[in-house]
Each structure stands twice: as structure tokens, then as C-alpha cells.
Amino acid sequence: MKVSDFTWREPVTIDVGDTIAAAARMFADAGIGSLVVVDDGRPVGIVTDRDLVVRALARGVGSDGRVDGVMSMGVVALDADDDVEELYAVFGRHAIRRVPVVDHDRVVGMVSLDDALVSTASQLAALSGVLSTQIVFPHARDEAAPPAVIDT
Amino acid sequence: MKAHTGDKLTISGHQVGEPKRVGRIEEVRGADGEPPYRVRWIENDHVTLLFPGPDCSIEPMDADHETKGADQ
Numbered sequence: 001m002k003v004s005d006f007t008w009r010e011p012v013t014i015d016v017g018d019t020i021a022a023a024a025r026m027f028a029d030a031g032i033g034s035l036v037v038v039d040d041g042r043p044v045g046i047v048t049d050r051d052l053v054v055r056a057l058a059r060g061v062g063s064d065g066r067v068d069g070v071m072s073m074g075v076v077a078l079d080a081d082d083d084v085e086e087l088y089a090v091f092g093r094h095a096i097r098r099v100p101v102v103d104h105d106r107v108v109g110m111v112s113l114d115d116a117l118v119s120t121a122s123q124l125a126a127l128s129g130v131l132s133t134q135i136v137f138p139h140a141r142d143e144a145a146p147p148a149v150i151d152t
Numbered sequence: 153m154k155a156h157t158g159d160k161l162t163i164s165g166h167q168v169g170e171p172k173r174v175g176r177i178e179e180v181r182g183a184d185g186e187p188p189y190r191v192r193w194i195e196n197d198h199v200t201l202l203f204p205g206p207d208c209s210i211e212p213m214d215a216d217h218e219t220k221g222a223d224q
Contacts, residue, residue, distance in 0.1 A: 042187065043203040073205025074163060077188055093198060102201065105182035 004080040008109030021063035045071035154185035158213035
């Protein structure tokens, strides 16, 4: 299974020089919890709604502060062709909940830990359905004759 | 930011006591040496696709080799 098999969300970006207030408005308008911070179109960081609380509000940074002052610097990403095991590994190694997906050098989507869990759960549900059918209707499509009973 | 395959990439620690992370660039994915880079981290040998942030520095492979040579 590939990263591309998961549901992607369109990446929402904010410029490195924009304000914390602008980031908050984008969170509200887009109904999301993280933004990719870009400098001249290239990702340089991630800012989350929690960053605004912990790194700005809690430290008295005003809403006119720059978003790059509260972002997490650097962006760990995944290729759309990467195996899903790599997605799980990235979540674990880097203690993050959202990963941008890139096509060459451009961010084309975002996959969250929630997305991965929902997708995996739905696959498990599909497998569970198959298993339930096989339990209720054992050998339903098996056209072979039943085993002979041998008198001893 | 520009890099070549084999260059050394360092991310400085953000807090007191936080170690810096050092890796080797295995692949340059952007045009003309631009990010993203595939980086193999020295500490755990894992490989990460990374867009470096402002806290990141890149040293040419040759310069690193020369430094090591001078230390010996």
C-alpha cells in the first residue's frame, strides 16, 4: 500500500512573513489545524494551531508577530510513492501528526495521523466483512464435492 | 539553499541541551541543488525527505573531508 492510497487534503500554505493573526484566520476559514509555511513558494516550516497557543499566546507574543517565529522549522515530507510503512515510521520517529506529500519538489497534499487511522480502520472493516461472510456461508463458492465419509 | 549529494546537513538544537542533528544528503530532489533532500541521519541511519528550515546549515562534502583531514 502506498501513501497515495490515503485520502489527501489540499495543502494550505502561508507566507513566512505573514502574521500570527493571518494564520489564525486561515485556520478558521479552512477548518484545519496546520499550515505549511513557505518562503518564495518553498516549504520552510509547519505551524499548527497548538503553536499559536503554546509559542505565541502563552509567551505573550502579539497577533502581529511573524508566523516564522512560532513555526516548527524544517518540513519532513513523504513521496506519494512511498510505502505506507514509511508513513507510520515518519509519524513515530518525528513525533508529528501531519505529513506533507510531495511530487518532486512541490507539496501536493497533506496526510494526517487521523487520515491514516480512518483509512486503515475502513480497510480492517472491509476485511472483517469478508471474514464474517466466510463464517456465515462457509465454502459458499467451493464447487468441490464434500469430503466422503469413510466407514471404519 | 543549495546542496549536492554527499553534503553534510546539520540542524541546530533549539533549546539548551537539545543535541544538533547531523545527516548526509543522499539525493537532491529539487532543481539546481534546491530542496527537498533525502537525508540519512547519523544518529539512527534513518532516511528522511526534508525541506530544511532556517535552522539548517549545509557544508560541502569536500570541506568536511578537509576538516577531518586537518584534525588527524
